[in-house]
Amino acid sequence: MPVVFIPTPMRDLTDGVTEVNVTGNTVGEVIDALEQRFPGIKSRLCRGDKLAPGLQVSIDATMTLRGLRTAVAPASEVHFLPTIGGG
Amino acid sequence: MSKKIHVSTTVNGESVEFLCEARQSLLEVLRENLSLTGAKEGCNNGNCGACTVMLNGVPVNSCIVLAVEVEGAAIETVEGLACHGHLHPIQKCFLEGAALQCGVCTPGFLVTAKALLDKNPNPSEHDIRFNLANNLCRCTGYDKIVKAVQAAAAELQTR
């Protein structure tokens, strides 16, 4: 099962749990699974059917802009990070 | 609108006449009236050198020269550097030495460098840096510009 790293500001919803294994083949499914376990977390991560403004997903070491549709492998690490651009 | 003034001058060796308003800068007239857009506007107050042209052999910031001042003068712009299809050695050395990135400051640097080498064919690194300090470049860190001028000086000396 993929492991999700809970962003520090959201650990109030997870009782301090920092990492959690959940099922899911996409980021969207992973978030749905998180919501099952930690109600309220989805509304912090998403706005409507998209990731919340200012957030991006990193799967292992790869930052992606594909959002909720991003595929997640069973051994993947999922991180929610601020978006970055560049000059 | 103010009345226009007639000016006769020489640009890159050709006689040119134009009508301008008293408030128009030489840069504006070169670019707008004469379609010589090689000289660039970076600050419009004489601080960046992107508009450098030669006025009677002396490099000037054309944005702070009034067009009416050039009556009877000889002006050289970046467009006049290459002749008969051949780049000037300074242009060639800038190209080969990768001395430009965005290229907007390049015309000013080329004109300033030519003015320097016309006067001082064998400048030291300090001479080059001192004379080119009139021109701002934000891309290159000047390293390759200074080296291109050194290379051009060496090439001109072998002629």
Place this chain on the structure above:
Amino acid sequence: MAHANELYLGKQDYQVLGKRPVRHDGTDKVTGKAIYTADVQLPNMLHGKIVRSPHAHARIKSIDASEALAMPGVFAVVTADDFPDLTEKFALMGEAGQVNLTELAANCLAKGKVLYRGHAVAAVAAANVHIADEAASKIKVEYEVLPSVTWVLDAMKDDAPLLHEHLRTDSMGKKADKPSNIAVHLQFEKGNVTDGFQQADVIVEREFRTASVHQGYIEPHAVVALWNEDSRLKLWTATQGSFNCRQQVAELLQIPVSQVLVVPCEIGGGFGGKITVYLEPVAALLSRKSGRPVKMVMQRNEVFEGTGPTPGSFARVKLGAKKDGTLVAGEAWLAYDCGAFPGGMIGPGCMCVFSCYDLPHAKVDGFDVCNNKPKTQAYRAPGSTQAAFACEQVIDELAEKLNIDPIELRLKNAAKEGTRRVDGPVYPRVGFVECLNAAKNSEHWKSKLSGKNRGRGIAAGFWFNIGGASSCSASVNDDGIVCLVEGSTDIGGTRTSIAMQLAETLGIAAEDVRPQVGDTDSVGYTFLTGGSRVTFATGLAAYQLGLDLQEQMKQRAASIWDCDPTSITVDKGVYKQNGHSLTFKQIAAKIPENQLDPVVGRASVAPEGSTNAFGVHIADVEVDPETGKVTVLRYTAIQDAGKAVHPSYVEGQMQGGAAQGIGWALNEEYFFDAKDQMRNASFLDYRMPTCLDLPMIDTIIVEVPNPSHPYGVRGVGETPIVPPPATIANAIHAAVGTRMTQLPMSPPALWKALSERA
């Protein structure tokens, strides 16, 4: 100093990569023929001028343009009311995520309130620039002046003047219960910092402050807009992303993207500051209203006062180490201003502050804070330079306290493949250790520096490589020349680095590829030029395009030889099958002779970004204790480029970034007076480095191939601005024993620090 530019490591058996061809657009640029936006002239063209706020914070009570409109030669005036209603409208815009369109529009033309001096309020179009100037001065704006704030910590206070009455701090989806200028609070935690610091033998903690600086591109923002009678909007503009510009303009004007054509002109520098639109939608509105093309070009003071500086910042950084130099814990508290509207550089700031080191325990807090400055914009590795200024000085001080060589301390704790970053992800193969070793072995580091008030400093820096979509297409001419159209606007020679990757893939010479930057109608979607992505991502597209063309050339050769294309082998541009052999050019010539299908290729990619480039800089300085002036005597920049496609332009990025960083270190700042008015909004007073201020900048290119690119390319554009301020600060400390914790380290600031110590 014979070792000016050296290559380090790296695969050498490429045909084209690693060579130094003359750039394809070079001749136009050294002869004055290259067309930048301000050079564009259209028939019947008008000139526009912006009316800007003289106040840092004020309510707009009224705007009266009647006198201006009555002037002969004046054709149109627009204000914020000319934008469509954008209330509660958001648009997904690439790396910026969802963008609040109301705020984007209000930055182009203020609605209700002005939030900084220089904030655009209205615009006028007239027959020429002089009439436009006069008309602008006759547009009467009545203001109710409000209290203002520009220093980030002041803006965070409970009693600070509020820029946005409804703004509540967002902490990853959780909203605060009362309004504040703090738009965002981020937090990252790894391990347990309290436990970590208990293991430390030595702890260093310091506070750092940096002033806002400007990107300082020499070409001011410019646009020519033509809103045609068929509703088509054409924009010639200086932008880092023609498609991003198209999207922003379409969203702001609420028209379909395909109604907008963006023609990217040559661009005179960007560095992150030419991504957001300022003039484009305003010129479009003026063109629609007047029915004529409208050109707008900013003056330099407008560039300083109205466009993106980089955040001013406060940082508190604490690091703990064991006696042997092992880092055990780190803590950072960062506050970056974002100017008039939320959404600054605090995210990457937090992610970069400890990115060079393997820290078992760390905590980072970051705040994005609104204040009365122009909305901050990206500037080369946005957010990382301020963070490195803090962290790299604390590292330097730890090295001193532990009596360990500063390179050895960094090597002992260097981030490498497998290191978990404080923000979570684990590094793939990176080249920081190799950069440190290159520094250690450099002639510069090994040389002796003697003399009074002289010192040597070293510091490291990190920046990401973002991915994103890129497209290109190409056709093969009868003479074997390949015409390449790519979508990345070229701000520093990327046409050539992309063309070289295509040439390498095809086994032809760089000169046999003719690259051009396409407009938004002529090339597939391509994300902006920024985030050190173009040579990496558009280069990847060029590689894929090369494979496509090669496959088609195989098919044409197969038709000529009447064989199965899969039986053809290709090596360095020579196609062979069963004794037959033709070069790329020979096949190209045979295509029309044999009436074969022309060869036209295309590729589009959207690679994901990965963590990326590290750099290490070394500086020797001399301090004049009488004046506080710092002279940089010698400077070396070392960086992992993955694979340097065109080494001269990689060196150029390193040298240019270093020079910008030295300017940031020693002199550049937005200087505000008591009324929060910028007092140095000219090149004379802002004073960027000239060539007389700098030495030669030596470079060492390290090549640790990027595993996610076929040629191992890493973006190189941004990292070089990160180390300089810390490098110079560490050198100043080595020279005179004073720790400079504030940027700029200008003569008055250093003189004051030296005097206080005396």
